[in-house]
Amino acid sequence: MKPVKVGLLGLGTVGTGVVRIVEGHQPDLLSQSGSPIEIVKVLVKDSSKSRGIHVAADKITENPWDVIENPEIDVVVEVMGGIELSKQLILAALDRGKHVVTANKDLMALHGPEILAKAAEKGCDVLYEASVAGGIPILRTLVEGFSSDRITKIMGIVNGTTNYILTKMSQEGAAYDDVLKEAQQLGYAESDPTSDVEGFDAARKMTILATLGFRANVELSDVSVKGISKVSKEDIAYGKRLGYEVKLLGIAERQDEHISISVQPTMVKHSHPLASVNGVFNAVYVYGEAVGETMFYGPGAGEMPTATSVVADLVAVVRNLNLGINGRRGFVPYKEKKLKTDEQIASKNFILLHVEDKAGVLAQITQVFAQHEVSLESVLQHPNATNPLAEIIIITHDANKAAMNNVLKQIESMNVVQAIKSVYRVEG
Amino acid sequence: MKPVKVGLLGLGTVGTGVVRIVEGHQPDLLSQSGSPIEIVKVLVKDSSKSRGIHVAADKITENPWDVIENPEIDVVVEVMGGIELSKQLILAALDRGKHVVTANKDLMALHGPEILAKAAEKGCDVLYEASVAGGIPILRTLVEGFSSDRITKIMGIVNGTTNYILTKMSQEGAAYDDVLKEAQQLGYAESDPTSDVEGFDAARKMTILATLGFRANVELSDVSVKGISKVSKEDIAYGKRLGYEVKLLGIAERQDEHISISVQPTMVKHSHPLASVNGVFNAVYVYGEAVGETMFYGPGAGEMPTATSVVADLVAVVRNLNLGINGRRGFVPYKEKKLKTDEQIASKNFILLHVEDKAGVLAQITQVFAQHEVSLESVLQHPNATNPLAEIIIITHDANKAAMNNVLKQIESMNVVQAIKSVYRVEG
The missing domain is CATH 3.30.360.10 (Dihydrodipicolinate Reductase; domain 2)
Known part of the structure; x- marks a missing residue:
């Protein structure tokens, strides 16, 4: 059976894990994907550096184009990180009909649409499970x-x-x-x-x-x-x-x-x-x-968890190769998107205030919330042992962000309020 | 675009949820799967029964063969439960080249290999995500x-x-x-x-x-x-x-x-x-x-969570239909299996004993564990207020099941032991 040939860009933490899994799990990967999987070229920054893993010297290169332009390579696995060079190499790989697996969140967050469009045009897979939450699929x-x-x-x-x-x-x-x-x-x-x-x-x-x-x-x-x-x-x-x-x-x-x-x-x-x-x-x-x-x-990270996700993507690409469906199962966004305004974003809030420790202050403050129609779930006031101010903690019910901003602005300007110490969104 | 036609076996809790999602999410399902999905026939036990959901009268049948033998049906969704009839119908559907989605854990646990072998033979998909842990994929x-x-x-x-x-x-x-x-x-x-x-x-x-x-x-x-x-x-x-x-x-x-x-x-x-x-x-x-x-x-259960998994499987079948790869991505077990002997099964254990409340008992009991080379993580003894016996709780380190069985047999036979009240495996 013809092995699927892989070029690996990067032999840092994740790259080392990828080599370990691909070499250590051969019979499993063959059963899972339908083909033997072979890493034939590995891009490194410094080929003289010693590493925790042995890779044959003739597979190592410092020149990325030895991977991208190698006609026998079917799949490029990018685990070198960074944005500009990675993007250039991945686009060049896709241009040559090579499938891509990447763990690069920065790249996919910034240039995902461009890369996925190129993949669709060329009938290639681009998978990136490892880019978010490491080992969690x-x-x-x-x-x-x-x-x-x-x-x-x-x-x-x-x-x-x-x-x-x-x-x-x-x-x-x-x-x-x-x-x-x-x-x-x-x-x-x-x-x-x-x-x-x-x-x-x-x-x-x-x-x-x-x-x-x-x-x-x-x-x-x-x-x-x-x-x-x-x-x-x-x-x-x-x-x-x-x-x-x-x-x-x-x-x-x-x-x-x-x-x-x-x-x-x-x-x-x-x-x-x-x-x-x-x-x-x-x-x-x-x-x-x-x-x-x-x-x-x-x-969420680490050599072997992240490598697990990278190699699971590699298995998926090889399965697709054997089914002849690469580039045809790609994700395409199809929904309209509008950003919510501050009036449309609602959440509970936690607010910690330092206020003057005298009668009527709490009433004045809760009055501000009421004015802006922000209702309160709980209020906790107690004197602070270390200074003459009282601390007030307020937890609101769901309130929209615009109203909350108005509440906070008004509270900040009150003479009895020494400081808004902290504001948190509340969930659960 | 030609819709994919679905026959539904069962209109109980999960079946109702499936109808709700398929009818309520049409634009999404089309975007996700590449085809409109249409439920054309629904098997019920009693067509006169009123339900929480409207299904056109001409789609309802009490005869399962109206679904299985209907040539326009591409996919059979089985959510009726039970074993013998479900098995017969699913095998008959596969024989006719229909793909199958089922939520039936009993059937898949007992007859999974036979059903999956038939599916492979006929080039059909059989998916059963909903059979385990409802809404969790x-x-x-x-x-x-x-x-x-x-x-x-x-x-x-x-x-x-x-x-x-x-x-x-x-x-x-x-x-x-x-x-x-x-x-x-x-x-x-x-x-x-x-x-x-x-x-x-x-x-x-x-x-x-x-x-x-x-x-x-x-x-x-x-x-x-x-x-x-x-x-x-x-x-x-x-x-x-x-x-x-x-x-x-x-x-x-x-x-x-x-x-x-x-x-x-x-x-x-x-x-x-x-x-x-x-x-x-x-x-x-x-x-x-x-x-x-x-x-x-x-x-783990419920109308909509379980239906979510059933319809996700339906989307996968339709995607496969549009890619022309049904029956080619099926799961095939390939590993040897031997059951562990009691000597090979190890775990921590929690044991609660009622013993005579007198000197030396604890030493006698822990001696039994030592004899069988079961080491202890913690031992807790205290008198029981309501009876003249003492209670002993022992948590072991990892111990094999055979050794534990020997320990428990020997302890049970001791005169100072009134009862082994409970034994639990311990995890975490």
Whole structure:
């Protein structure tokens, strides 16, 4: 039987895992896909570097075109990351009729439509399961598993670094800066952690999830993003006391053609399945009109989990090759998309205020909410031992974002209010 | 465009949901599958019965052969349940080249290989996502999402009735009989609850999960089954105190070609993701060599969740029709299977004993464990207020089943032991 030949772009963490699985699971992959799968060329940055895995010297190259222009290669697996060069190479591979498997969320979030259009034109597969939530097969679940349903909400803990930091802060009462430093030492956070902690990484993944889940062309610029760098241990402690965990959630919502997408630290009720997703684990919660509540949980990153998803895509491409249907099962968005206005975005909110500790203040403040027709679920006031101010925590019922912005603006301007210490969306 | 024509066998809860989704989601189903989908014939038991949904009178029939022998029908959807008649009709439909979607776990657990062989022979699709864990797309996850991995463990809360009962017992400290009665009144349990509470329903689902996950022909008779009817509120209370919830778990394990499958009430550690799956929800935990820990959570039954899975399968059949590949993507088990012996099955165990409250008893008992090389994780002894006996709770480290059986036999015969009150497997 003729083996399917694979060119691998990148031999970092994920690339090494891909080699391990492809070489270690040969009989299984043959049974699963119908063909032997052989990695014939591997692009590396520095061929002199020693690695944890042996790859024959004649397969190694530092020149990407040795992979892209190699006529015997059927499938290109891109696990090198980055955007411009990856895009160029993937488009060139598709131009040559090669199928593509990629784990590159940045690329797919920014240039997915262009790449998928090229794939359709050339009759090629482009699969990218590993780009979101590592080992969790969530993309095929959205496309195949829920093909019959209308998904109205997707909430994801899709960044392991921030979930690790928030979990540590919650479990140990530690401060953000200390936990970040520890995460960096352990290799869970980059030396420049911006992309993770400011929510940009999660925003890219939510772009991909929302596109597939809502069957509409969602763009990265549609996502409003707020990171975790301002989350204090006090916020976490207050949340806990009221029955919430702070999680960095990506939230995509849809009503007819109106959608909203955001990434933000969110108070998640303890009884919600997302509240107990801890450490570097990821989870995606999907709500469908017919199916109701579902959640998919697993490792969000790491060599072998991510490689599992990459190789599952590779198996799918080879199955398609043997069926002669490559490029014919591609996902095509077909729904209109309009962004919700602030009047159309509703959620519960958690607000922590520092106010003067004197009679009538609480009444004045709750009056502002009433004026803007924001009703309250609970109000907690108590004097703060360490300063002469009182703390007020308010949890609202569902309120639209425009009304909430007006409430907050008005409260901020009140003389009795010293500070709006924090505002969180509330879920569950 | 020529619509794909569907014959529906059964218009009960799930059948009604299927009609609702197919009729309510027409534009979506067309975009998803590439063809309009039309239900042209519906088999009912009693055509005079009034229903919650309108189906044109000329589509209704009480004669199954009006569906099976109808030449214009492309796909037969079986949601009538039962075994013998369903099997006969499905085989007859396949003989006539019709594709089949079924939600029938009993049928697939007992006669899956025969039905799938007939489908392969006739070039037809047989899909059955809805047969396990209702709205959770777990079968395609095992077959497609984890095609690259070797799954070594599947643990499922796959019966909503028993999970509802155990959740209530845990949350309210209620007794089994009382909660069962309540569940029957609410319609969560059948008037004859045997199939659910004795674990037979879960065993059928585990047969299907293990077959797909381990890629081997697992049979219902391979599953050792124990139900929840002997679970006492005391067991649950003791478990809780030590950090465990009692759950009816299906557990399938594999090491090379050696597998074991069981259904039994199990003490699940609070930190394990299965421990917080409550009420009628289902969840399937999958451990793969490469991916590690994953879990899939959602509604296990109900009209719309189950119908979501049925119609997702219908969409897959129609996609295959439009690609001309029906019958060519079927799952074929290819792995050897040997059942593990009791010496090869290992787990932690929870044992509750009533013993005479006198010096030296604990030493005598722990000595028995030591003799059989079963090491202990924790031992808890305290006098029981209501009788002159002491209670001992022992949690073992991983021990093989044969050794455990020998330990229990020897302990039972000891004069100082009044009773072995309960024995549970421990997970997490």
